[in-house]
Amino acid sequence: MKLSRRDFLKRIGLITGTAIITTPSISEAYTKGDDPSIYATGNKANARVWKVYEERKEKHLPPPEEPYGILVDVSKCIGCRRCEWACNEWNQNPNRPLKEFEASVHQKPSVFDKIRRPHAGQFTVVNRYYTKEGKPIYVKKQCMHCIDPACYSACFVEAFRKTAEGPVIYNPHVCIGCRYCMVACPFDIPAYEYYDPLTPQVTKCTMCYDRIVQGKVPACVEICTAGALTFGKRSELIKLAWERIHNNPGKYFPYVYGEKEVGGTSWLYISPVPFEEIGFRMDLGETPIPEYSRNFLFTVKLFEVVAAWPLVFGAYYQISRSRKKHQSINEEKGEGHGEK
Amino acid sequence: MVKNNSSWFREKILMGRTFGEFIKDNITIGNIIALIILIFGIYAMIYRLICGLGPSTNLSDDYPWGFWIGFDILVGIALAAPGLTVGTAIHLFGIKEYHHFARPVILSSLLGYVFAVFALMFDLGRYYRVFYLIGWSWGFESILFLIGWHFFLYINISLIEFAPVLFEWLDIKKARDFFAKLTIWATIFGVIIAGGHQSALGGLYLVTPSKLHPLWYSALLPPFFLISAIFGGISIVIIEGTITHKAFKHQIKDFDEEDFNRKLIGLGKAAACALYIYLILKLLDFAHYEKWHYMKGFYGFWYLVELIAFVLVPALMFTSAVRNRLVWLVKLGAVLTALGVIINRLNVSLFAYKWYVPFSQKYYPAWTEIALSAGVVTMLILTYRFVLNRMPVLYEHPKYKSEH
Numbered sequence: 001m002k003l004s005r006r007d008f009l010k011r012i013g014l015i016t017g018t019a020i021i022t023t024p025s026i027s028e029a030y031t032k033g034d035d036p037s038i039y040a041t042g043n044k045a046n047a048r049v050w051k052v053y054e055e056r057k058e059k060h061l062p063p064p065e066e067p068y069g070i071l072v073d074v075s076k077c078i079g080c081r082r083c084e085w086a087c088n089e090w091n092q093n094p095n096r097p098l099k100e101f102e103a104s105v106h107q108k109p110s111v112f113d114k115i116r117r118p119h120a121g122q123f124t125v126v127n128r129y130y131t132k133e134g135k136p137i138y139v140k141k142q143c144m145h146c147i148d149p150a151c152y153s154a155c156f157v158e159a160f161r162k163t164a165e166g167p168v169i170y171n172p173h174v175c176i177g178c179r180y181c182m183v184a185c186p187f188d189i190p191a192y193e194y195y196d197p198l199t200p201q202v203t204k205c206t207m208c209y210d211r212i213v214q215g216k217v218p219a220c221v222e223i224c225t226a227g228a229l230t231f232g233k234r235s236e237l238i239k240l241a242w243e244r245i246h247n248n249p250g251k252y253f254p255y256v257y258g259e260k261e262v263g264g265t266s267w268l269y270i271s272p273v274p275f276e277e278i279g280f281r282m283d284l285g286e287t288p289i290p291e292y293s294r295n296f297l298f299t300v301k302l303f304e305v306v307a308a309w310p311l312v313f314g315a316y317y318q319i320s321r322s323r324k325k326h327q328s329i330n331e332e333k334g335e336g337h338g339e340k
Numbered sequence: 341m342v343k344n345n346s347s348w349f350r351e352k353i354l355m356g357r358t359f360g361e362f363i364k365d366n367i368t369i370g371n372i373i374a375l376i377i378l379i380f381g382i383y384a385m386i387y388r389l390i391c392g393l394g395p396s397t398n399l400s401d402d403y404p405w406g407f408w409i410g411f412d413i414l415v416g417i418a419l420a421a422p423g424l425t426v427g428t429a430i431h432l433f434g435i436k437e438y439h440h441f442a443r444p445v446i447l448s449s450l451l452g453y454v455f456a457v458f459a460l461m462f463d464l465g466r467y468y469r470v471f472y473l474i475g476w477s478w479g480f481e482s483i484l485f486l487i488g489w490h491f492f493l494y495i496n497i498s499l500i501e502f503a504p505v506l507f508e509w510l511d512i513k514k515a516r517d518f519f520a521k522l523t524i525w526a527t528i529f530g531v532i533i534a535g536g537h538q539s540a541l542g543g544l545y546l547v548t549p550s551k552l553h554p555l556w557y558s559a560l561l562p563p564f565f566l567i568s569a570i571f572g573g574i575s576i577v578i579i580e581g582t583i584t585h586k587a588f589k590h591q592i593k594d595f596d597e598e599d600f601n602r603k604l605i606g607l608g609k610a611a612a613c614a615l616y617i618y619l620i621l622k623l624l625d626f627a628h629y630e631k632w633h634y635m636k637g638f639y640g641f642w643y644l645v646e647l648i649a650f651v652l653v654p655a656l657m658f659t660s661a662v663r664n665r666l667v668w669l670v671k672l673g674a675v676l677t678a679l680g681v682i683i684n685r686l687n688v689s690l691f692a693y694k695w696y697v698p699f700s701q702k703y704y705p706a707w708t709e710i711a712l713s714a715g716v717v718t719m720l721i722l723t724y725r726f727v728l729n730r731m732p733v734l735y736e737h738p739k740y741k742s743e744h
Contacts, residue, residue, distance in 0.1 A: 038394075038400075038401070039394070117401065117402070118401075119401055120401075150547055152481070153481040153482060153547070154482055154483075154484065154547060155479045155482055155484075156473055156479045156482040156484040156485035156487075156488055157472055157473060157476070157477040157478070157479050157485075158477055158478065158479035158480075158481075158482075159477070159479075174469075174472055174476065174477040175465070175466065175469075176464050176465070176466050176467075176469045176470055176472060176473065177464045177465020177466045177467075177469075178463075178464055178465075178484060179404035179405065179465070180404075180405075180482070180484050180544070182401065182404035183404055183405055183544075183547075183548060183551075184547040184548065186550050186551075188401070188402065190401075191401040192393075192399075192401060192404060192465065193465075194392060194393045194394030194397075194399060194400075195392055195394035195395070196392055196465075197389065197390060197391055197392030197393075198392075198466075199466065200392065200393070200465040200466065201465075281550060283550060284550050285549070285550075289547050289549075290481060290547075292546040292547050292549070293481065293482070293483050293543065293546060293547050294481065296483060296540075296543045296546055296562060297481070297483060297486060297543075299562075300486065300536050300539065300540060300543070300562075303535070303536075304532050304535075304536050307531075307532055307535070308528075308532055311528045311531060311532065312528060314528070315431075315524045315525060315527070315528045318431070318524060319524060
């Protein structure tokens with residue numbers, strides 16, 4: 001049996017860990033009402049996708065003509081949660097039988113009772129909201145794949161990339177685990193493997209980069225039979241979204257979410273009700289988040305460069321002054337000795 | 341050879357006592373309390389290393405940064421600014437009356453940074469990769485990258501500035517003289533670096549306009565952090581100076597209390613200036629972004645408390661103390677100011693961060709998080725005392741006296 005050093009250390013850690021202190025088990029998580037995907041560790045999808053990206057870069061494969069995107073038509077989603085299942089399946093995240101996912105829409109109580117968010121072992125979730133008339137609306141949540149991503153500019157080891165195809169991908173091989181990307185993300189998407197003591201990583205939706213480059217559509221788009229998800233070139237999806245809004249007067253709230261939010265995102269949403277009612281933030285603004293840090297970094301560099309020169313001259317002045325003083329002290333001393 | 345080594349150890353580390361005597365001398369109430377805190381803190385550290393961040397903290401995907409970043413890094417670094425403020429004043433502006441403060445001030449900055457980074461290691465998911473930041477993978481667009489590099493540089497700068505003391509203690513004249521010459525250059529570089537990263541710590545939150553409460557979020561966050569680090573640093577010099585000059589009185593033979601008090605009042609004057617500048621900038625920020633309508637509710641109240649009780653009141657205290665030459669008031673003002681810096685940093689990083697989350701679902705530190713931080717603070721104080729007891733920090737080494 002091959003046992004790498006890291007695995008060995010991990011095992012030792014685990015054994016001693018359970019011996020000294022008992023860690024909360026997944027069964028406890030259920031009683032606490034927490035999502036079991038919080039406790040997931042050892043995600044493989046992000047590393048796999050990064051490998052595909054590196055291979056393509058080495059081969060100098062040409063980028064597509066235009067970046068891709070996905071349009072979510074919230075009015076068509078039926079809450080079957082098949083996208084969640086397909087996502088877990090493709091990305092090798094902890095999964096349950098498909099039937100359990102499909103059943104939750106009719107169950108009481110069901111997972112829909114709580115508003116969920118992606119966690120370490122789950123890249124996408126479907127949430128249920130109610131309109132003012134009491135009609136349920138199902139909204140899929142995952143990484144928005146910003147055009148100018150906050151996580152990229154936040155990361156101090158440059159573990160994120162915005163690919164030419166559209167997905168924002170993550171490189172676990174350099175990540176130190178500072179979790180600033182999670183602080184910076186305006187959509188609160190990146191999750192962390194808090195329950196891995198040695199090799200935790202950030203996890204998030206990859207927009208199935210590994211499928212897109214093979215000419216396939218993302219796993220969630222492929223399985224969606226309700227027609228809620230459309231994969232295509234982003235610019236064409238924006239046109240399609242506005243066409244749908246104009247061709248069906250009264251059916252949609254006239255807004256394409258993600259067209260301009262924080263500089264634009266690869267995922268776009270159209271909805272029958274105002275977006276605030278289904279858990280979207282309308283106050284994010286159109287400025288890409290990285291703009292804030294770029295402006296600041298430029299100012300700091302400017303100040304540091306401008307302030308450096310007077311300080312250097314000041315120091316030089318101090319040194320020459322103290323030298324003169326030393327000289328005069330020495331001279332005085334010399335005279336004193338002479339008198340003696 | 342072995343004998344030689346052990347006698348060196350006995351002379352320098354145990355201060356001329358045998359190991360048994362050393363232990364016996366150190367059984368005091370203060371040390372026992374420190375030991376208890378250390379036991380809890382080290383337990384928390386081991387627990388974190390073995391079981392990971394999940395079980396040992398209350399961090400979650402919604403609150404990726406908790407008490408360790410808020411207290412150990414933001415508060416710790418702000419209060420480790422004495423080197424930036426007083427050190428600069430002495431070496432660069434040639435305010436020589438304060439040269440007694442130069443060494444304690446550098447020591448507190450050095451230890452503050454070293455222990456802040458030490459505590460940070462427990463917060464990083466993969467702490468063993470931290471050197472990637474320095475030599476492997478550079479994220480030039482990140483404010484955190486700037487901070488990481490600046491921490492690294494500043495610790496080195498503080499080491500250079502402190503090196504003369506170390507070599508006086510070890511009695512290696514050549515090395516001591518070499519580093520003594522470097523001090524002024526290290527100081528200049530230190531001002532630039534420290535100013536850069538103190539403001540960058542505020543800059544970290546520039547990218548969270550949608551998450552930080554509008555009363556605390558501002559384009560002026562970097563200058564706010566820089567200026568509050570300046571008055572925070574000065575208050576720490578006042579507090580620390582008061583304590584060390586009481587506890588280590590025997591070390592300072594020609595201690596002139598009158599003169600020392602005069603200097604504390606001088607420091608109080610500087611702190612008052614910084615506090616007033618901060619207050620004016622805060623008001624400008626408040627008026628410019630028209631924050632009036634946020635004043636209702638608990639956050640508005642809390643904002644006012646922070647600004648009035650911990651900025652305006654200490655500023656007035658310092659003013660009155662300087663005018664009426666009241667040293668006790670300077671000391672009280674310093675405590676209040678330092679407390680205000682702590683509250684401000686925790687407000688930005690924990691309290692006003694994701695303010696729209698109801699209180700029941702907000703992040704509260706786990707006991708292990710607080711124990712670890714308390715343990716690190718205890719280690720810092722013990723190390724500080726260890727150094728003061730042995731090295732020529734508060735007094736001048738008789739051999740090198742003339743060279744000041």
